[in-house]
Amino acid sequence: MVVAARDAEGSLEAAARSALAAGDVVQVVLVDDASTDGTLAVARGMAERDPRVEVVARPVRAGPSQARDDGLVGAVGTRVCVLDADDVLLDGGIAALGDALDAAPAAVCAVGRFRAVDAQGDPADVGAWADDQLRGVVRRDGRIVADGHGLSPEALVTRLVSPPPGAWLADAATVRALGGFDVTVPRSEDLELLVRLAFAGEVVVVDREVLAYRRHASQRSAAVTRRRVGRAGALLAMLRAAPSPAAARRLARGMAAYHLELFVSRRGATSVRVRAMGARNLLAALVLRAGGPLVAALPRRLPAPLLATPRSAVD
Numbered sequence: 001m002v003v004a005a006r007d008a009e010g011s012l013e014a015a016a017r018s019a020l021a022a023g024d025v026v027q028v029v030l031v032d033d034a035s036t037d038g039t040l041a042v043a044r045g046m047a048e049r050d051p052r053v054e055v056v057a058r059p060v061r062a063g064p065s066q067a068r069d070d071g072l073v074g075a076v077g078t079r080v081c082v083l084d085a086d087d088v089l090l091d092g093g094i095a096a097l098g099d100a101l102d103a104a105p106a107a108v109c110a111v112g113r114f115r116a117v118d119a120q121g122d123p124a125d126v127g128a129w130a131d132d133q134l135r136g137v138v139r140r141d142g143r144i145v146a147d148g149h150g151l152s153p154e155a156l157v158t159r160l161v162s163p164p165p166g167a168w169l170a171d172a173a174t175v176r177a178l179g180g181f182d183v184t185v186p187r188s189e190d191l192e193l194l195v196r197l198a199f200a201g202e203v204v205v206v207d208r209e210v211l212a213y214r215r216h217a218s219q220r221s222a223a224v225t226r227r228r229v230g231r232a233g234a235l236l237a238m239l240r241a242a243p244s245p246a247a248a249r250r251l252a253r254g255m256a257a258y259h260l261e262l263f264v265s266r267r268g269a270t271s272v273r274v275r276a277m278g279a280r281n282l283l284a285a286l287v288l289r290a291g292g293p294l295v296a297a298l299p300r301r302l303p304a305p306l307l308a309t310p311r312s313a314v315d
Contacts (some may be wrong), residue, residue: 001028004064005085009038011214015052016046021084022094029054029071034061039085065181065189068165072180073306079309083166087309090115092211097169098207107169109194110199111151111163112210124215133161134205139257151203153195153247154254157166157238160231165190167211174200179303188234194304195238196199199247228295236295245296252292259285 001019005012006118012030019028030053035218048052056070068082079101081094093112102108113134116124136150138158147155156162178196181189197203235255242248259281266278 002026002031002068002075002080002082003028004031004067004071004082005039005043006033006067007039007059008037008065008085008281009035009042011147012039012042013046013090015083016043018089019081020050020093022089023071024098025052025094026053027052027076029056029075029126031056032058033063033067034058048118052155053094060129063186065184065185069180069183069306072172077305078172079169080172080175081166081169084164084214084290087164087166088212088214089166090210090212093167093208094169096206096208097210100204101169101171104202104204106214107171108132108174109168109197109202109203111194111203111208112167112206112208114163114167114211114213115209117214119213119214119222121212133159133163134207136205137263138254144183147207151198151205153198153207153242155189155202155249156195156198156241157235157251157255158254158256158257160191160258162191162194164207164211164260166213168194171201176306178305180306182237182303184303185234185237187265188231192234196241199241199243213246237301239292239295240298242296243300245293247309248296249292252288252295254287255286256292258286 001022003012003015003019016028016030018110019025028044029095032043034053040055043053043055047055054074056074058067059069071081072082078228079098085088097110097112101107103255113135118124134151134154136147137144137150137171138147138154139145174197181193185192194203239251242251261283263278263281266274266281269275269278
């Protein structure tokens with residue numbers, strides 16, 4: 001279990017305790033990304049009280065992807081979950097994910113549903129997001145249809161929704177071999193890694209809530225403009241990581257389908273702003289369909305495997 005934290009003194013302990021309470025968890029790596037509050041003190045206090053807790057203290061802020069990767073390289077065990085410091089695992093969730101992996105020998109990752117909550121822990125409305133997250137669907141001839149391969153790479157980008165990484169349980173060796181989270185991807189880095197995992201093996205679904213996912217104004221995903229710009233970079237990284245030109249073209253088709261669906265839903269809106277958003281979606285779909293084959297012709301790009309533990313930063 002890896003928990004990366006930045007200025008999370010008020011929520012880190014609850015997140016870590018939910019991990020420690022999960023069955024078969026042998027280690028929880030708490031990575032402090034150069035926090036300016038008492039996060040590191042909270043982490044060290046938990047390590048003093050429980051031998052399963054290990055603390056990695058980054059001296060310089062590097063962002064969530066690097067912090068998670070620092071935890072991944074030192075994680076023990078054959079499977080790993082990466083939990084955000086403001087989320088909480090639900091009782092039985094990790095066990096359910098583990099059972100799903102046990103039942104599917106070709107699987108490299110199991111994903112479950114999340115329960116959205118606000119800063120106080122009360123239910124939060126995220127629209128269709130929570131319902132759509134485990135739908136293995138693609139767009140064909142203008143219709144959304146079930147993908148026979150479930151949560152395939154194309155299905156993941158057709159909807160561009162996935163559970164947060166705290167709702168995943170993945171094969172640790174595969175995650176490290178793929179390079180973990182790509183530190184060059186500024187947003188949607190979790191979806192980008194999940195797509196690479198789906199290329200590497202089967203991603204299976206557990207149709208139950210395994211995570212309480214906290215929504216609040218200060219989280220990175222609330223910064224809409226940065227998220228959109230960062231997601232464009234994530235989509236390009238996904239295309240570059242596809243194992244073949246044909247796979248990259250299928251990904252581009254799925255990405256274009258996502259934007260086409262938004263265009264269709266927005267073109268008749270009464271709001272000029274919403275119609276303008278739809279026009280941008282149409283442009284994005286055209287660029288993706290035309291540019292996908294061009295990106296597919298570029299050399300494949302993958303992050304370097306995670307091989308060495310940053311021991312100098314470990315308490």
